[in-house]
Amino acid sequence: MVTEEHEILRSTVREYVQKTLEPGALDIERDGLGEEIRKSVSAQGFLGARISSDLGGSDLDEAGYLILLDEIARASPSVSVDIMLLNSFFYPLASGSDEGRDAVKRVLSEGKGATVVLNTILEGYRNEGELMDGSSKITGVRDNVLNRNAAMSILDAGNGSLVLVDDASVFSKKDYSLGFRGLGMAKMEMRGTEFRTVAGKGAEHALDRAMNESDPAVSAIALGIISGCLQKGIDYSKVRKTFGQPLSAYQPVAFTLSSLKAEEELLRRTLYSGDLGEKEKLMLKISSLDLAKRASKYALQVHGGYGYFEDFGVEKFYRDSTALATLFGRSVRDMERLSHHIYGEKAGFL
Known part of the structure; x- marks a missing residue:
């Protein structure tokens, strides 16, 4: 459940994104996530979002963490995934040993990846x-x-x-x-x-568990990608004219972008509704990843040939939505999990 404190956090993150990440988004894509940006993210307390305060983290609750990933992914999915790798994977797997906890401290204090x-x-x-x-x-x-x-x-x-x-x-x-x-x-x-x-x-089991527990975080990044690319598509459709009319005047463009936006808002409401069970979190991830690929593809098409130029900032969402689904959306394994939830027993194994 999103509270007033969460909305304050959202405003803080959004302001940081507008002032720091959006102006440097193209440089991040071309030159990589440099030390300066990572230290900036760390200084804001974003890098260690879910990490306990005794290790130097911000100890955010899940809703705050998801808001952070969502907002940052709208400008730079790479930065958002960098935060997720540390908080949803590295930290849970490392925190069981003294050596691992020391490593987490070092990553945060030095602003390292x-x-x-x-x-x-x-x-x-x-x-x-x-x-x-x-x-x-x-x-x-x-x-x-x-x-x-x-x-x-x-x-x-x-x-x-x-x-x-x-x-x-x-x-x-x-x-x-x-x-x-x-x-x-x-x-x-x-x-x-x-x-x-x-x-x-139990390495494989621990990795598998971390992957499953990252479902909401992956959904948040996917929704950030959806929001980022659709906003690009909507903004461009207002200014790009053909036959004397903006693209937004044509039903196929306006209706498609509006329908995709409606899907996004429904999924986002679900993400922040609170108290989602394992099945609901999995269904949300599957749906969010699918929408991210569809929305980014259409936003790219709205831009025409210009969409493939890095300068327009839309093609990265198409690439990143596919990468997100490939790396964190295990199609077969996730469908096996979903089938087990639906059937109440092992299913879809032949």
Whole structure:
């Protein structure tokens, strides 16, 4: 449930986005999420939104956290995902050990990036061999890891344990990303790299649980993307003229954008309604990711050929909506979960 305090937070975040992120959004896409922006986000208390105050975080409740992700994603989905990686993945997985908690403190105090390698639970991702851990070193490769400038990474060592790698040099320089260009995606190559264990067993289960519990956060980012791209489409349709009339005068354009906006508002009301169960959170994520892809595609089409130019700021939403669905919306696994909720038993497994 959204309270007056939440609305004050929303206004604060929105003001920061308008003054800082929107003017620099294109630079983030072209040059990556630099140290200056990340430190700025950290100084506002946004980077450690859900992290406990004893570790240097802001200790926001869930509604405040979702508002933060939603508002920031309207200008820069990359920044929003950076915050989610730390708060919904790195922090929950690291906080069970002293080494992990110290790592969280360092990330916040230094304004550094952090990531969690999700490849072992994502569909269609290939890993080159298992990671072999000795007494204190690890060797192996993980492809297409999000946030290539992360100072610290948590990954499944392949023997059931979660390990912390405190070494940014393990990421290759080549960027493979189409989506979330502000974060980048690269190969992670470890050759006798030192590590620390943060969880001695149940790595895959812990990663899977973190992914499931991130459903509302993913929905918030998807809704931010929807809001950002639709606003771009609506604004452009008001000024772009054809045959002497603005695009907004034509029913196919106005009706489609209005229908997409109506879907967005219904989903956002659901997100902030409070007391959603696991099934409702999953359904909301599936619906939000689907709408993000449809809305961003149409907003791009409204711009015509200009939509493909970075300067117009709409094409990133199309790329990022697809990346969000690929990285955090496991289509088969999520539908298995949904089918189990609907049928009340295991279903859809053949």
